[in-house]
Amino acid sequence: MPVTSVQLAPSILAQLNARKIVGAFAASLATGTATGIQGFVQTLVVSSSATGSVGVGVGTGKWVLDPVSGSSILTNALRGADLDGVNHAFLAQGIAFGVALVVNTSSIVQTAVTGVAVGVGAGKVVNSNAEIATGLIYRGLLSSGIVGAKATNLASGLGQGLASWFKMGRITTAVAGTPVVPPAAGSGVGAGKIF
Numbered sequence: 351m352p353v354t355s356v357q358l359a360p361s362i363l364a365q366l367n368a369r370k371i372v373g374a375f376a377a378s379l380a381t382g383t384a385t386g387i388q389g390f391v392q393t394l395v396v397s398s399s400a401t402g403s404v405g406v407g408v409g410t411g412k413w414v415l416d417p418v419s420g421s422s423i424l425t426n427a428l429r430g431a432d433l434d435g436v437n438h439a440f441l442a443q444g445i446a447f448g449v450a451l452v453v454n455t456s457s458i459v460q461t462a463v464t465g466v467a468v469g470v471g472a473g474k475v476v477n478s479n480a481e482i483a484t485g486l487i488y489r490g491l492l493s494s495g496i497v498g499a500k501a502t503n504l505a506s507g508l509g510q511g512l513a514s515w516f517k518m519g520r521i522t523t524a525v526a527g528t529p530v531v532p533p534a535a536g537s538g539v540g541a542g543k544i545f
Contacts, residue, residue, distance in 0.1 A: 358384035362448030386490030402469015404536035407527025409461035420446030431507030465538020467527035484509025
């Protein structure tokens with residue numbers, strides 16, 4: 351199942367609530383952030399390298415994010431976003447753990463692989479752009495009722511942090527296709543998307 355706001359919002363909200371961030375603000379934050387993240391994930395491009403039998407194949411796999419490093423990155427990004435009266439660490443933890451739970455269980459990565467037909471691949475996100483993330487998070491926050499300087503500052507901190515964190519994610523794929531005859535070992539490259 352792809353990474354969607356329908357999955358992200360309740361996961362983020364549950365993690366925020368577990369850290370005593372509750373009420374209408376928490377619900378709006380979870381919904382707005384989830385909406386922005388769904389849009390941002392759709393812009394991401396994956397690059398991978400693969401090894402196995404020579405040919406052409408399709409890589410299918412997972413994208414995994416570490417919530418602990420995500421919490422740290424988001425905490426620092428939110429601290430730099432001029433947010434008064436906000437517990438940066440709890441907010442960052444709630445978002446990071448909520449996002450990682452969904453991404454680690456639901457993300458689907460697909461790559462077109464040249465050079466390998468049957469084998470394994472490993473990759474990374476190559477275009478995680480903070481400006482795009484910030485704009486999409488900002489629109490998501492506005493649509494959920496968070497406006498003004500708070501929306502601008504939250505979007506800036508979250509956009510910067512999420513873009514940095516998403517670059518650190520690990521991507522693994524299994525490559526399947528039609529190998530050349532006779533079979534030979536080889537390596538290849540892949541490019542694709544996260545769903």
